[in-house]
Amino acid sequence: MVLVFLAALCWSFGGAIARFVDVDDAWTIVFWRSLWAATFIISFMLWRDGFRGTFQSFSKMGLPGLAVAGCFAVNSTAFVIALSYTTVANILLIQAAVPLFAALIAFVALGERIAGSTWFAIVAVIAGIAVMVSDSLGGSVSLIGNGLALMIAFGFAIATVITRRCAQIPMMSATCLGTVLAGIGALTRASGLVVSSSDMMLLFAFGAINLGLGLALFVSGARLVPAASAALLSTFEPILGPIWVWFFHAEIPSVRTIAGGAMVVAALLAFLMRGLVAQARTRRRSFSEAPGAK
Structure with missing residues (x-):
C-alpha cells in the first residue's frame, strides 16, 4: 500500500x-519526457529481470x-499538450473518472454487467464532468484542453479494459514501448530539441521520476494488494495534483472545476469502496468455506 x-x-x-519548464514547444517537452521515462523504465527492468527477462517481457x-502501448503514447502526449490549454485540476479530475469509463466501455464493447450502484456513479461522473466542461462554453477555459482531458480519460479506460481481459500483458514493457512511440512521434513534430540545463533537469524529473519511478512503484506495489485498494490509493493523484499546482504556481481552479471535480471524486470513491467491500466479503467467504476453517 x-x-x-x-x-x-x-x-x-x-x-x-x-x-x-520554460519551453514553448510542447512537442519538445514530450520528446525529452519520453526519452527520460523510457531510459528509467528500461534500466529498472534490466535491474529487476536481467537482459533475458527484459527481452522476454517485450516479446x-x-x-x-x-x-x-499505443493508448499510453497518445495519452502521455495529450497530457503535455493539454497543459497548454487548461488547468492541471481539469485534466486530473476528469482523468479520475477512468475506472467508471472503463466499466462503461466494458458494458458497451463486451457486454459486461454493470450493477445499479455503478450506473449511479457513472451518471454522477458524467454530471460532474459536464459541470467542469461547461466552463469551456463560456470561454473561461479552453474547449481543446477539456477535450484532450476527456480523450486521455477514455484512452486510459480502453487500456484498463484491455489489461483486465488480457492479464498476461507485461505493463512495464507496454508502457515503456508507449514512451518510445510518444518520443518518436514528438521527434517528428518538435521545432527543436535544444533546452537549457535547468529545463533539462526539470524534464528529467518529469520523465524519469514523475512517470518512470511512479510506474515502477505502482507495478511493484499493485501486485501485493487487492485491485480495488490499488485503485483507491491511486485517487491521491487527482486530489494532490491540483494542490501542488496551487501551492507552487498559484493556479486556482474555477468554481465549476472544484464543484464538478468534487462530484467526480465522490462518485469514484464510492465506486471503489464498494469494490473493496465486495472483495473483503469474498475473501471472508472463501476462508470460511476452506477445509479446516473454524
Missing part, C-alpha cells in the same frame, strides 16, 4: 513540474500489449 501511495504521489507532481506483449 505504501508503494502504491508513493506512485500516486510521484504522479501528482507532474503538472507542477511541467509548469516550471510476450502481443497485439493487446501493442494496443496498450
Whole structure:
C-alpha cells in the first residue's frame, strides 16, 4: 500500500513540474519526457529481470500489449499538450473518472454487467464532468484542453479494459514501448530539441521520476494488494495534483472545476469502496468455506 501511495504521489507532481519548464514547444517537452521515462523504465527492468527477462517481457506483449502501448503514447502526449490549454485540476479530475469509463466501455464493447450502484456513479461522473466542461462554453477555459482531458480519460479506460481481459500483458514493457512511440512521434513534430540545463533537469524529473519511478512503484506495489485498494490509493493523484499546482504556481481552479471535480471524486470513491467491500466479503467467504476453517 505504501508503494502504491508513493506512485500516486510521484504522479501528482507532474503538472507542477511541467509548469516550471520554460519551453514553448510542447512537442519538445514530450520528446525529452519520453526519452527520460523510457531510459528509467528500461534500466529498472534490466535491474529487476536481467537482459533475458527484459527481452522476454517485450516479446510476450502481443497485439493487446501493442494496443496498450499505443493508448499510453497518445495519452502521455495529450497530457503535455493539454497543459497548454487548461488547468492541471481539469485534466486530473476528469482523468479520475477512468475506472467508471472503463466499466462503461466494458458494458458497451463486451457486454459486461454493470450493477445499479455503478450506473449511479457513472451518471454522477458524467454530471460532474459536464459541470467542469461547461466552463469551456463560456470561454473561461479552453474547449481543446477539456477535450484532450476527456480523450486521455477514455484512452486510459480502453487500456484498463484491455489489461483486465488480457492479464498476461507485461505493463512495464507496454508502457515503456508507449514512451518510445510518444518520443518518436514528438521527434517528428518538435521545432527543436535544444533546452537549457535547468529545463533539462526539470524534464528529467518529469520523465524519469514523475512517470518512470511512479510506474515502477505502482507495478511493484499493485501486485501485493487487492485491485480495488490499488485503485483507491491511486485517487491521491487527482486530489494532490491540483494542490501542488496551487501551492507552487498559484493556479486556482474555477468554481465549476472544484464543484464538478468534487462530484467526480465522490462518485469514484464510492465506486471503489464498494469494490473493496465486495472483495473483503469474498475473501471472508472463501476462508470460511476452506477445509479446516473454524
